[in-house]
Amino acid sequence: MKIEQIYTGCLAQGAYYIVSENEAAIIDPLRETKPYIDRLEKDGVKLKYIFETHFHADFVSGHVDLSNKTGAPIVYGPTAKPEFDAIIAEDNQIFEIGKIKIKVLHTPGHTMESSTYLLIDENGKETAIFSGDTLFLGDVGRPDLAQKAANMTQEELAGILYESLQNKIMPLSDEITVYPAHGAGSACGKNMQKETVDTLGNQKKTNYALNQPNKESFVKEVLDGLSAPPQYFGMNVAMNKGGYESFENVMKKGKNPISVEDFENVAEQSGALILDTRNAAEFHKGFIPNSINIGLKGDFAPWVGAMIVDVQQPILLVCDEGTEEEAITRLSRVGFDNIVGFLNGGFESWQNSGKEIDTINRISAEEFAQKFNENSKVIDVRKESEYQAEHVNEAFQRPLSDINEWANSLNNDEHFFIHCAGGYRSMIAASILNSRGIRNFSEVEGGFNKIKETSVSKSNFVCQSKTH
Structure with missing residues (x-):
């Protein structure tokens, strides 16, 4: 038996490839199927089942494409109603792969069809659970995403999740390995650990959600501090439930080089x-x-999903040459399939053509320290938890994820500084503000991490654990 966790850092997502004898199963695959096909061919095994823990909200699964290419059926837990052919398993139903078995444990709460898959090895021993978004390391799945579909409140769903954990997960052996669908950085939870694999026994000891004295306390703690989910989540659920255009077609359309001469016209017409x-x-x-600007070398796909409201939005790409395919792939993972094309030759070709360009006023942390005074306006676009831990004295906390709510309140006649932790998020914010005609600001290179290193930081303007 072989279990491989295929972890994608950008999405903090874990897919699983399981082999026994000459058969394989894949759990929660990503959109592009080639990595899985390659593994199957290398191992000389047949894909028998594609297991889905639930209808994912934060990424588009590769289940439909993978099933079409391999003939393997898609398996969902009880109550799932996909709009394509699938096996809707019963609670405790057993599926055999080679000499091992996968047992379906219906664990609703994150969503009503959510299921955990219990692996029973060749010797009949319960060895591992693939817990989807039911149980994370350090957390559990947020119960506020499926309210509309389930016609329930988040409190009701949280209560159902509590019962699932108590009745289906907690009775299992402490030795069982937990393989979750997500890790730290995912918007599907709020308190995930950086590790991606753990024992159930350790989770019973360390996971706050598994250590609540009763259901009422569990509901309160799990719902406390949840931020609003990204707007693309609902659209990804619809794609996962209803099907989607094949990844190959998306890539073929997106890999369309557009000349500098045509780029402006295409942008206007589309x-x-x-x-x-x-x-x-x-x-x-x-x-x-x-x-x-949303840099490819970062949490690209989640921030695209958070910043661009509609997955159907036509997109023209400007990329470093040779990275176009990666950009299209990562966009497709979160359902942004409408890629019109990319600028042939990248930005350099635009610049060399003599066409108009724009810039952002970026300054160093030292320059910020020199210019900062008690009258300075500072906007911190980090998350609330980051801000509360430590921040520039009197800075306004304005999360990047909420930029559409606070951008219009800015006074373009009043200069302000803008920063995040390292410069990735603040440049996203700066580009959005600039595109809306808000230009009277300075973005701080290196963000708060560099600000803390300036010679005058602690004595003059860094304030710890102060809310604002």
Whole structure:
């Protein structure tokens, strides 16, 4: 028996590849199927089942494409109603793969169809659980995403999740390995550990959600501090439930090189958003006017999903040459399939053509320290938890994820500084503000991490554990 966790850091997502004898199973695959097909061919095994723990909200699964290519059926837990052929398993139903077995444990609460898959090895020993979004390491799945579909309140769903954990997960052996669908950084939970594999026994000791004295306390603690889910989540659920265009077609359409001469016309005619995926250090020095910067070398896909409201939005890409395919792949993982094409030759070709460019005023942390005074306006776009731990004295906490709510309140006649932790998020914010005509600001290179290193930081402007 072989179990391989295929972890994708950008999405903090774990898919699983399991082999026994000459058969295999895959749990919660990502959108692109080639990595799985390659593994199957290398191992000389047949894919017998594709298990889905639930209808995912934060990414588009590769289940439909993978099933079409291999003939393997898709398996969901009880109550699932996909709009394509699938096996809807019963609670405690057994599936055999080679000499091992997968037992379906219906564990509703995150969503009503959510199921945990219990692996029973060749010797009949319960060895591991693939817990989807029911149980994370350090946390449990948020119960506020499926309210509309389930026609329930988040409190009711949290109560159902409590019962699932108590009745289906907690009675299992402490020796069982927990393989969750997500790790730290995912928006599907709030308190996940950085590790991606653990024993159930350790989770029983360390996971706050498994250590609540009663259901009432569990509901209160699990719901406390949940931020609003990204807007693309609902659209990804719809794609996972209803099916989608094949990844190969999405890639073929997106890998469309567009000349500098045609780029502006295509943007105007298609209504496309110009998405510049270069890193912030390059972007700020020059970019196509009205471009939005979300760097490929970062949490690219989740931030695209958080910042761009509609997955159907036409997108034109500006990429470092040779990274176009990666950008299209990562966009497709979160359902952004409407890629019109990319600028042939990248930004350099635009610049060399003599066309208009724009810039962002980026300053160093030392320059910020020199200019900062009691009258300075500072906008911190980090998360609330980061801000509360430590922040610039009197800074306004304005999370990047809420930029559409606070951007219009800015006074363009009043200069302000803007920063995040390291410069990735603040450049996203800067590009969005700039595209809306808000330009009277300075973005701080290196963000708060560099601000803390300045010679005058502690004595003059860094304030710890102060809310604002």
